[in-house]
Amino acid sequence: MSITTASLTRSAGLCAAAAGVLFIGVQVNHPHLDAEFATTTEYSIRQGLKVLMGVLSLAGITGMYLHQVRRAGVPGLVGYLLFGTSYIIMTSVELIGAVVLPTLARSDPGYVNNVFAMILGEPLSGDLGGMLGLNIAAAATFLGGGLVFGIALFRAGVLARWAAALLAAGSVATLVIPLLPQVNERLFAIPAGIAMIGLGYSLWRSLSTPEARLESNTEAGRVGAP
Known part of the structure; x- marks a missing residue:
């Protein structure tokens, strides 16, 4: 099996x-x-899936950026670097x-509860150090x-624009969480998640024909040329 720009791009979409x-x-x-939940098997499984999500997201946005590197321009580069950094940190x-x-959680449950309070936006009761x-x-x-990268993808017009707009809006939507304490904050993950699904499918589908794959490989060669 040969590894091509097209196959890597489609993989990034997936x-x-x-x-x-x-x-x-x-x-x-x-x-x-809370500290008690942190000792359960369910917590470990959920955390493992979150780590996997971060890795897959970084691969996905890298493919998106490289697929339209010229059209995305400087905003695309800035957005990609910021968004990529966020996924590395997360x-x-x-x-x-x-x-x-x-x-x-077993030796110092107070610290763990404080870490979770930070994540949930609740008042802190101790020093968290570098966390x-x-x-x-x-x-x-x-x-x-998310805002800059979404706008850059929208302006480039290569991938689904509705998904790019949703990514930009969904990324900043969490700013209103403190204003809506009665709303479950986990619901705010839905727009960004749907945006990633839409962009990923659009990236995968953009190379569904031999002509599109040839164009992608040609463009990649131009970008890499001295």
Whole structure:
């Protein structure tokens, strides 16, 4: 099996779509986060899926950007770097949650509950160390990166524009969570998840014909040429 630009691009589309499904799926019937829940098998499974979602998302948006690197221009590059950074940080945080917090939940449940309070936007009762900085960085790069990257994809007009617009809107929609305390904050993952599914499918489908695959490979050769 030969590895081509077209096959990698289609794979990136599948990664993005799968990430969107996971992003929505892990929110379904999610128990309240606390130290007791962190010691359960369900927590470990959900955390593992969140780590996988982060990895797939990074692969997906990389394929999206490279597929339209010239049309996306500087906004596309800035958006991709910010959005990619957010997924790197989020994956790191979720990995810490998967392998570190279950152990700490037994020896220092107060710290773990404080970490979860930070994630849920609740008042903190102690020092979180570097976790607080990571969480702020993840939120800032996700909001800014999702907005700029979504706008760049919309302007490029290569992938589904409705999905690009939804990505931009869904990324910043979480800003209104503090204003709607009666609404389950996990519902705000749905727009971004649907956007990733739509963009991933659009990326996969954009190379569904031999002519499109040839054009993609030709464009990639031009971009890589000195």
